[in-house]
Amino acid sequence: MISTSPILACKGCGRTKPGPTGDPTDLFPSESCGGCPPWTCGDCGEACSAKELCSCWVRLDTLPLADVKALFAADGTLSFDPA
Numbered sequence: 001m002i003s004t005s006p007i008l009a010c011k012g013c014g015r016t017k018p019g020p021t022g023d024p025t026d027l028f029p030s031e032s033c034g035g036c037p038p039w040t041c042g043d044c045g046e047a048c049s050a051k052e053l054c055s056c057w058v059r060l061d062t063l064p065l066a067d068v069k070a071l072f073a074a075d076g077t078l079s080f081d082p083a
């Protein structure tokens with residue numbers, strides 16, 4: 001049985017979701033949400049907002065390898081052939 005977890009509050013503004021949305025913020029507190037004002041990313045220094053995310057949000061190191069491969073395959077900019 002899956003235990004219900006509290007809907008985690010946004011780290012940016014403290015807003016909680018009314019219910020699970022099926023995205024990672026169901027499991028981890030979101031750094032920001034649609035209710036947050038734009039902020040400056042601490043990693044890249046770019047302006048970041050819910051509508052215009054900085055490049056950090058597509059960092060590949062947070063993705064499973066299979067997803068990375070799929071991303072590269074779809075993008076076509078890198079070959080990812082296993083040796």
Ligand SMILES: [Zn+2]
Nearest residue numbers: 010013033036
């Ligand atoms: Zn927020």
Ligand SMILES: [Zn+2]
Nearest residue numbers: 041044054056
């Ligand atoms: Zn960033």
